[in-house]
Amino acid sequence: MKMENILAASIAAGLVVVLAVFLGPRLKNRAGGFADGDVFRARREAMVAGQIEARGVKDPGVLKAMREVPRHEFVPVELRNAAYDDRPLSIGLGQTISQPFIVAYMTEALALKPGDKVLEIGTGSGYQAAVLANLAGKVFSVEIVCELERSAKEALLRLGYSSVRTVCADGYKGWPEEAPFDAIMVTAAPEHVPQPLLDQLKPGGRLVMPVGTRLSQELVLIRRTGTGFKKESLIPVIFVPMTGEAELKHSGAHY
Numbered sequence: 001m002k003m004e005n006i007l008a009a010s011i012a013a014g015l016v017v018v019l020a021v022f023l024g025p026r027l028k029n030r031a032g033g034f035a036d037g038d039v040f041r042a043r044r045e046a047m048v049a050g051q052i053e054a055r056g057v058k059d060p061g062v063l064k065a066m067r068e069v070p071r072h073e074f075v076p077v078e079l080r081n082a083a084y085d086d087r088p089l090s091i092g093l094g095q096t097i098s099q100p101f102i103v104a105y106m107t108e109a110l111a112l113k114p115g116d117k118v119l120e121i122g123t124g125s126g127y128q129a130a131v132l133a134n135l136a137g138k139v140f141s142v143e144i145v146c147e148l149e150r151s152a153k154e155a156l157l158r159l160g161y162s163s164v165r166t167v168c169a170d171g172y173k174g175w176p177e178e179a180p181f182d183a184i185m186v187t188a189a190p191e192h193v194p195q196p197l198l199d200q201l202k203p204g205g206r207l208v209m210p211v212g213t214r215l216s217q218e219l220v221l222i223r224r225t226g227t228g229f230k231k232e233s234l235i236p237v238i239f240v241p242m243t244g245e246a247e248l249k250h251s252g253a254h255y
């Protein structure tokens with residue numbers, strides 16, 4: 001083969017490789033296949049319709065957030081395919097990411113408004129914090145297991161959730177330096193409502209949390225009124241226990 005023919009053949013081969021790399025995924029989509037992101041998006045749509053709307057969550061903002069936040073980015077890589085299943089999943093160190101319905105239900109209960117300052121106790125994977133960030137202003141999230149707090153912070157940063165701040169500390173005490181809050185969500189169950197969390201709620205503020213023992217827990221919604229607190233029991237739930245000071249204290253707040 002002549003030199004110029006060899007050169008032309010090499011350029012042609014190079015072009016084929018470049019076209020395959022750049023156009024491959026698009027051609028696959030036209031043929032009816034899915035790129036990775038599309039598969040997870042389709043699963044999120046199915047999760048919202050089949051697990052969340054079907055069970056009565058209606059708030060359009062909450063449904064939109066559940067459609068948008070990539071839950072698969074917050075679970076261990078080997079569990080990505082199960083990320084949109086109707087159940088909690090292990091995130092290691094004996095902890096879990098909550099069932100999608102519970103995330104949506106608790107978020108709706110807080111009736112968040114844009115600009116609200118929110119405290120979350122129990123950062124875990126960082127997923128719930130990302131959902132809250134979609135609806136509110138600033139989100140402050142406390143996690144007692146420092147390794148989880150570190151990896152949640154990394155995930156939130158990588159995915160662009162810049163309005164979330166996390167800290168490794170005992171959430172029983174809340175985040176006094178940032179108080180008061182418009183809304184507080186607790187995602188681990190103490191046997192009583194921690195007084196510091198009630199103290200850090202603004203008048204008109206809402207607190208949603210599981211309360212109870214390992215065997216029997218209920219989700220409660222507490223509203224701070226001008227004169228005190230109003231408590232409403234929502235649904236029975238099963239959460240991991242709150243550790244730290246919550247385990248030492250046996251008498252709870254009186255409201």
Ligand SMILES: C[S@@+](CC[C@H](N)C(=O)[O-])C[C@H]1O[C@@H](n2cnc3c(N)ncnc32)[C@H](O)[C@@H]1O
Pocket residue numbers: 095096097098121122123124125126127128129142143144145148169170171172187188239240241242243244245246
């Ligand atoms: C059900 S998981 C939270 C799920 C999390 N919201 C998510 O989206 O992945 C409960 C978390 O609460 C944390 N936790 C337990 N007791 C705590 C405490 N006293 N202060 C802060 N975090 C606590 C656990 O380590 C665990 O990560």
